[in-house]
Amino acid sequence: xxxxxxxxxxxxxxxxxxxxxxxxxxxxxxxxxxxxxxxxxxxxxxxxxxxxxxxxxxxxxxxxxxxxxxxxxxxxxxxxxxxxxxxxxxxxxxxxxxxxxxxxxxxxxxxxxxxxxxxxxxxxxxxxxxxxxxxxxxxxxxxxxxxxxxxxxxxxxxxxxxxxxxxxxxxxxxxxxxxxxxxxxxxxxxxxxxxxxxxxxxxxxxxxxxxxxxx
Numbered sequence: 001x002x003x004x005x006x007x008x009x010x011x012x013x014x015x016x017x018x019x020x021x022x023x024x025x026x027x028x029x030x031x032x033x034x035x036x037x038x039x040x041x042x043x044x045x046x047x048x049x050x051x052x053x054x055x056x057x058x059x060x061x062x063x064x065x066x067x068x069x070x071x072x073x074x075x076x077x078x079x080x081x082x083x084x085x086x087x088x089x090x091x092x093x094x095x096x097x098x099x100x101x102x103x104x105x106x107x108x109x110x111x112x113x114x115x116x117x118x119x120x121x122x123x124x125x126x127x128x129x130x131x132x133x134x135x136x137x138x139x140x141x142x143x144x145x146x147x148x149x150x151x152x153x154x155x156x157x158x159x160x161x162x163x164x165x166x167x168x169x170x171x172x173x174x175x176x177x178x179x180x181x182x183x184x185x186x187x188x189x190x191x192x193x194x195x196x197x198x199x200x201x202x203x204x205x206x207x208x209x210x211x212x213x214x215x
Contacts, residue, residue: 058087058088058196058197059088059089059194059195059196059197060195060196060197061197062195063194063195063196064088064089064091064092065092066192066194066214067086067089067092067143067170067172067194067206068089068092068093068095068096069213070170070212070213070214071089071093071141071143071170072093072096072099072101073213074140074141074168074170074210074212075101075140075141075168076140077100077101078100078101079100079101079102079140079141080101080102080103080104080138080139080140081093081101081102081103081104081139081140081141081142081143082103082104082106082139082141082142082143082164082165083103083104083105083106083107083143083144084106084122084142084143084144084145084157084160084161084164085106085107085108085122085124085144085145085146085147085157086105086143086144086145086172087105087107087109087112089143089145090103090104090105090112090115090118094115103118104118104119104120105118105119105120106120106121106122106130106160107119107120107121107122108121108122108123108124108147120134122160124146124147124153124156124157124160125156127156127157127159127160127163128159128160128163130160130163134164136163136164137163137164137165137166138164138166139164139165139166140165140166140168141165141168141169141170142161142164142165142168142169142170143170143171143172144157144160144161144169144170144171144172145171145172145173146171146173149173149174149176149177149202151177151180154173154177154180154181154184155180155184158184158185161185162185167209167210168208168209168210169185169187169207169208169209169210170206170207170208170212170214171185171187171206171207171208172194172204172205172206172207173204173205173207174202174203174204174205175189175202175203175204175205176202176203178205178207181207182207185207185209186209187207187208187209188207188208188209189205189206189207190205190206190207190208190212190214190215191214191215192206192214192215193205193206194206
C-alpha cells in the first residue's frame with residue numbers, strides 16, 4: 001500500500017553536496033549558453049569536453065597558447081604541423097587562422113572529426129596505420145602528448161612521430177618518462193612546465209630535440 005511521504009522520509013543532501021551540484025549545473029548551463037551564443041568559437045579549448053575515460057586532460061589556455069606559438073615558430077613560414085593526441089594545441093593553432101602554416105590533428109576521439117579533413121583517426125596501438133596521403137617526413141614539427149604514462153604507449157607513439165616529422169619533435173608527457181623519452185625519441189627536457197586546466201597528480205614536462213623557445 002502506498003503512502004504519502006512525510007518530509008522526514010525524504011533523503012536530505014548536505015549543504016556541501018548541494019553547493020557542489022549547483023556549481024556543476026551552473027557551469028554546464030554556462031557552457032551550453034556559450035555554445036549557442038553568437039560568436040561561439042568552435043576551436044576554443046573546452047568546446048569539446050574532456051573524456052577522462054580516454055585519459056583526456058586539456059592544457060590551460062596559457063600552456064596551449066605557448067605550445068602553439070612554439071610550433072608556429074619551429075615550423076617556419078608555410079610550415080606543416082601535426083598534433084598527435086594533443087587536441088588543445090590544435091585548437092589554439094586554429095584560433096590563429098590566417099597565419100602562414102597548416103595543421104592536422106591525429107586523434108582517437110572521433111568527436112574531433114567535426115574539424116573536417118584536418119582530423120585523422122589515430123590509435124597509438126597501430127602507430128603506422130595512417131592514410132596513404134599522410135606521407136613520411138612531411139611535417140616540419142610534430143607535437144605529441146601520448147595518452148598514457150607507459151613505455152609501451154610512448155614507444156608506439158614514437159613510431160608515429162618519427163614517421164611524420166622531418167626532424168623536429170615537441171613531446172609533452174610525465175616527468176617520470178624523461179629516460180624513456182630520451183631513449184625512444186632523443187629528446188631533452190625543457191625548463192617550461194606545462195599546466196592543465198585541472199590539476200593532475202603527475203608532474204608534466206615538455207621535451208624537444210631542437211633549440212626551442214621553451215627554455
